[in-house]
Amino acid sequence: MNFLWITTLFGEEPKKVEHLVALSILLLILFIYFFKTAILSGMWATGDLSSSDLLDLNWPLKTFLSSSFKDGRLPLWSPDLLCGMPIHAEGEGGFFHPLNLILFLLLPPFAAYNWSTILIYLIAGFGM
Numbered sequence: 001m002n003f004l005w006i007t008t009l010f011g012e013e014p015k016k017v018e019h020l021v022a023l024s025i026l027l028l029i030l031f032i033y034f035f036k037t038a039i040l041s042g043m044w045a046t047g048d049l050s051s052s053d054l055l056d057l058n059w060p061l062k063t064f065l066s067s068s069f070k071d072g073r074l075p076l077w078s079p080d081l082l083c084g085m086p087i088h089a090e091g092e093g094g095f096f097h098p099l100n101l102i103l104f105l106l107l108p109p110f111a112a113y114n115w116s117t118i119l120i121y122l123i124a125g126f127g128m
Helices: 004-010 016-033 053-070 098-106 109-127
Strands: none
Touching: 016 109, 053 098, 053 109, 098 109
16 A cells, blocks of 8 residues: 555655564563563563552552462452452453453463563564
8 A cells, every 4th residue: 555644754655574574673682671570570660659550550450460360259249458358340340351360360460460461561562
């Protein structure tokens, strides 16, 4: 396909080799940045003024998701918070995100958490 805006920006339609080179560079940058996360020797987390939302909020939600799947139930209700809470309604958990469903069903929580972080950046990079 020869779109007018592509030919005006680049002079000609980009080749498949150029796409593969760009994707390879993206993979290399992500692997360097997330090296410890990719080899499962650490967890990628950012710090805030007091602590990290990734560790204080997301990690407990994701481990609850993983333990629910391992017990053979959907993560709909958590009796551990106050008098109970509809945990699936918590927006930060991403319980029904397809990537989370697959990873936390198949992998241990630590590996699933690390790989979900890497894959989200990878999908965003491929999509841009």
